[in-house]
Amino acid sequence: MDNFLQKIAELEERHDRIDPELVRKKNIKLGLRNFDGTGVVVGITSKGQVIGYEKDKWGKSHPVPGKLYYCGYDVEEIVKTIEKEKRYGFEEVVYLLLTGELPNRDCLERFENILAERRALPELAKKIIRFNTENDDQMGALHAAVAALHKFDPNPCSTDIRDVTRQCVDLIAKFPTIVAYNYCVLRDNGDTIFIEPDPELSTAQNFLYMLHGEVPDEFVAHLFDIMLILHAEHGGGNNSTFTVRTVSSSKTNTYMAICAGVASLAGYLHGGANASVMKMMDEIKANVKDWHDEGEIYQYLERILDRKAGDGSGKIYGIGHAVYTISDPREQILKEKAKILAEMKGRSEEYELYEKVGRLAVKAVKKKKGRKVCPNVDFYSGFIYDMMGIPRELYTPIFAMARVAGWSAHRIEEIIQGKLIRPAYVSSLKGMKRYIPLSRRRRSAK
Numbered sequence: 286m287d288n289f290l291q292k293i294a295e296l297e298e299r300h301d302r303i304d305p306e307l308v309r310k311k312n313i314k315l316g317l318r319n320f321d322g323t324g325v326v327v328g329i330t331s332k333g334q335v336i337g338y339e340k341d342k343w344g345k346s347h348p349v350p351g352k353l354y355y356c357g358y359d360v361e362e363i364v365k366t367i368e369k370e371k372r373y374g375f376e377e378v379v380y381l382l383l384t385g386e387l388p389n390r391d392c393l394e395r396f397e398n399i400l401a402e403r404r405a406l407p408e409l410a411k412k413i414i415r416f417n418t419e420n421d422d423q424m425g426a427l428h429a430a431v432a433a434l435h436k437f438d439p440n441p442c443s444t445d446i447r448d449v450t451r452q453c454v455d456l457i458a459k460f461p462t463i464v465a466y467n468y469c470v471l472r473d474n475g476d477t478i479f480i481e482p483d484p485e486l487s488t489a490q491n492f493l494y495m496l497h498g499e500v501p502d503e504f505v506a507h508l509f510d511i512m513l514i515l516h517a518e519h520g521g522g523n524n525s526t527f528t529v530r531t532v533s534s535s536k537t538n539t540y541m542a543i544c545a546g547v548a549s550l551a552g553y554l555h556g557g558a559n560a561s562v563m564k565m566m567d568e569i570k571a572n573v574k575d576w577h578d579e580g581e582i583y584q585y586l587e588r589i590l591d592r593k594a595g596d597g598s599g600k601i602y603g604i605g606h607a608v609y610t611i612s613d614p615r616e617q618i619l620k621e622k623a624k625i626l627a628e629m630k631g632r633s634e635e636y637e638l639y640e641k642v643g644r645l646a647v648k649a650v651k652k653k654k655g656r657k658v659c660p661n662v663d664f665y666s667g668f669i670y671d672m673m674g675i676p677r678e679l680y681t682p683i684f685a686m687a688r689v690a691g692w693s694a695h696r697i698e699e700i701i702q703g704k705l706i707r708p709a710y711v712s713s714l715k716g717m718k719r720y721i722p723l724s725r726r727r728r729s730a731k
Contacts, residue, residue: 303713311711317522321346324522324607327708328530331356332382332694333520337608348657351609355518356385361614364511373487373506375513375687376400379457382518382694383450397487403458404482404491406466407437414466415475423678424551426467427685428544431456435540442538444700452539453693460689461488464682465495471678489513492686497674504629505673508622512669515615515662516684518691522607525549525556529692533699534706546692547685556681559667562603563677565595566668569642576638579645586642586649603664604646605656615662623665623672630672639668 308315317325323338323346334354338346353360355378367374376397380388388396406414413433417426434456435441440448462482469477480495489510493501501509521530528549533542550556570576572594573585588594589601606613620640627636643660650658667680675683 307713313711317527317708327706328521329702330521330695330698331385332698333518333691335520335522335608337606337610348610350612351606351614351659353519353614356381358387360515361618364514364618367514368507368511371507373489373510375488375510375517375690378514378517379690382690383453383697398484399454400458400488401482401484403455404462404484406459406462410434410437411466411479414463415470417467417470421471421678423464423467423471423682424547424556424685426471427460427463427682428547428551430463430467431460431547432540432544434459435538438540441540444536444538446697446700449539449697449700453543453697456539456543457689457693460686461492462495464679464686465492467682468496468676468679472676492683493673496679501673504626508626508669509673511618511622512666512683513687515618516666516687518688518694521695523555524552525688526691526695530695530699531706533696534704536700539696542696543689543692546688550681550685550688556684558602558661558663559670559684560677560680561596562663563667563671563680565589565602566639566642568595570635570638576634576641579641582638582641583645583649586646587653590649590653601642601646601650604643604650604660605658606661609659609661610657612659613661616660616664619662619665619669620660623669626669626672632672635668639665 303315307313314325317327319325332355334352334357336352336354337348339349340346355363358381363374363378367377377388377393379400380386380393380396410430410433414426414430417429438452441452443449466477466479469479480498482491482495483500486494486500487506487510490501490506493506493509500506519526521527525546529542529546532545553561569582569585573581575581585594586601590599592599595601620643623639624633624636627633643664647658647660650656667677670680670683671677
């Protein structure tokens with residue numbers, strides 16, 4: 286780095302660092318978190334409800350097994366029923382999140398047809414994707430492609446709810462196509478022949494078809510559909526959804542708002558956790574000699590927490606959540622599916638290692654940090670994607686592919702509620718300063 290830029294960076298570090306005592310004294314809710322780690326309530330939504338605590342009759346919060354609801358419907362029940370009926374359910378969940386109602390058969394078929402009609406990309410959009418051949422940042426490529434789609438909208442800046450609904454449905458339909466094409470261009474070094482989406486296939490089937498060039502088997506396609514359902518929404522408080530709501534509250538256009546969600550999800554503290562789990566597990570596989578020795582596994586997990594192993598962050602990825610402490614309902618579903626798929630793929634020994642790491646990590650965190658935690662949705666999702674033959678570069682874009690449904694539902698809700706989000710910040714300065722004319726300022730040492 287240029288020496289002068291280095292100096293600027295050092296000044297930033299010195300000036301912007303916050304005294305923890307000031308935070309406590311002023312009762313500042315950094316990260317919009319209460320001191321017990323729970324989120325500060327800043328809005329109201331009917332879309333997603335995340336439950337990890339319940340209050341007793343004295344008003345004290347107690348952790349409970351995690352539950353996730355979409356518009357009041359238990360996600361576990363949604364998944365279980367869709368599996369029993371042997372059909373794909375992501376499209377129904379999208380409709381539910383947008384409207385707040387479960388569609389009847391005729392309504393669902395019409396909505397599925399509308400999504401199918403909108404999956405294909407304009408030829409110019411394909412050229413824009415091909416232009417990103419050398420861009421190996423798949424979230425950056427997704428951001429660029431979504432931003433470019435406003436060029437094909439006859440009224441891109443409208444915030445009329447009818448236009449916004451049209452735009453959101455269009456983006457939900459096109460995200461899987463964009464994600465698949467972005468990776469194919471990178472994989473094939475720009476020489477790929479794009480596979481057009483098949484209107485007879487579901488969202489889950491289409492993505493795997495466009496990515497691999499063949500229609501997936503039913504078990505894999507249905508499992509991928511379940512994963513899209515589980516990632517579609519998680520309340521208004523997660524970082525990317527709150528970002529979409531914040532940006533939408535200014536009445537910006539749909540493409541800008543959804544791009545903001547993509548940008549937030551690209552951060553490794555939010556969307557990249559499942560890839561981080563995979564990297565961590567690679568290191569555990571390489572450094573733990575006996576995968577059946579729980580004592581050796583536990584010792585290595587302690588080394589990770591002590592910053593002596595792993596990436597030095599002290600984090601066991603895939604363990605812990607902002608709301609869930611006893612269990613994450615999404616993880617419990619994926620754990621069961623991971624076991625079945627591992628048996629099918631001849632990777633049961635790896636699954637058993639995951640199971641041991643997840644169970645022992647909970648004990649290690651409790652012992653080292655005194656916190657009760659549980660494995661989260663990211664713990665098994667990357668392992669499942671890997672068994673499906675999906676490269677790690679796509680884990681976060683796939684998250685976006687599902688979560689755009691929740692982003693869209695929250696954007697629409699925010700526009701209808703119509704209140705500009707504008708929180709307050711407390712000054713960290715001890716007092717005001719007298720402005721010094723440039724001619725009287727001391728020269729700095731070179």
